[in-house]
Amino acid sequence: MGELIAVYLTVHTPRYCTYETAFAGKLAHPDFRAVRDGLVEQGRQLAGVQPDAIVINSCHLVATFPTVVDGTPRHRGILTAQEAPELIHGVEYDFPGDYELASAIIDRGRAAGHVCTLAADVHYPLDYGTVMPLVCYLDRTQRIPVVPVSVTLANDLEECFTWGQYVVRAVRERRRRAAFVASGSVSHKLVRGPERWPSPEDQELDHRFARMLADGEYEKLWAWLPEYAETVEAEMGGRHLAMMLGAILESGRRFAAALHAYGPSSGSGNYVISLS
Ligand SMILES: [Fe+2]
Structure with missing residues (x-):
């Protein structure tokens, strides 16, 4: 029986996602420590859960x-991040994909009339929001099959939520014990200055978001998401959060939560949360 066994809200900002930060402990600022340590804990948590597939929305x-x-079927490449080539450069990645699961997700979208495309191309380039959390923290062994899903600008939150539902339906059909990963910030009013925090008001709203997620108030959180995402200018309009909530609600499960960390990056708020 296929099932969504875990959900991860994770962080990809380059200050946290470099080999130096992840492995050598070199932090540009002490305020980055909590999130870096939280990402390490999140990786341990995922290793304990042992999913047989990861669907990631970066x-x-x-x-x-x-x-x-x-x-x-196999994601292999060398990544230099377009907007941070001084931090993320020449990162080799080589991990399996899951063509069957990806096809099943696309079948659902297509049947419901959504505009969608199945990529199956060794040259399809992956972004640092997908690659870096995976290879530095979540699956350093690079053994778990991964299905990346795009954030799509033409999709409103409702449509993103629906795609989260399709992910879980496909997981059931293909009998995977799968994890869903949302790779993105919560509040996201970017400013220059890597160590700068969100405003106290936006931090409070981020904490409210995390508390509701931890308390299993998924329906309420989904109802609040449009207002929250607009107020804090959530990364990509909160599309990754909508897909995450669609997956959670479709699973019908109430997850136990670990709030590993919260921290800043250039004015954004970043939560590291595991649900299992
Ligand atoms: Fe980002």
């Missing part, structure tokens, strides 16, 4: 019109 895998689901 705010930096951006498509304009179609929802792209990457079913490439």
Whole structure:
């Protein structure tokens, strides 16, 4: 029986996602420590859960019109991050994909009339929001099959939520014990200055979001998401959060939560949360 066994809200900002930060403990600012340590804990948590597939929705895998689901059987490449080549450069990645699961997700979207595309191409490039959390923290062994899904600009929150539902339905059909990963910030009013925090008001709203998630108030959180995302200018309009909530609610499960950390990056708020 396939099932969504875990959900992760994770962080991809380059200050946290470099080999130096992850492995050598070199932090540009002491305020980054909590999130870095939280990401390490999140990786341990995922290793304990042992999913047999990861579906990841990164705010930096951006498509304009179609929802792209990457079913490439093997994701292999060398990543230099377009907007942070001084921090993330020449990162080799090589992890399996899951064509069957990706196809099943696309089948659901297509049947419901959504604009969507299945990628299955060794040259399909992955973004640092997908690659770095995975290879530095979540699955350093790079053994778990991964299905990247785009954040799609033409999709409103409702449509993103629906795609989260499709993910879980496909997971059931294909009998995977799968994890869903949302890779993105919560509040996201970016400013220059890596160590800068969100405003106290936006931090409070981020904490409210996390508390509701931890308390299992998923329906209420989904109802509040449009207002919250607009007020704090959530990364990518909160599309990754909507897909995460669609997956959670479709699963019908109430998860135990671990709030590993919260911290800043250039004015954004970043939560590291595991649900299992
Ligand atoms: Fe980002």
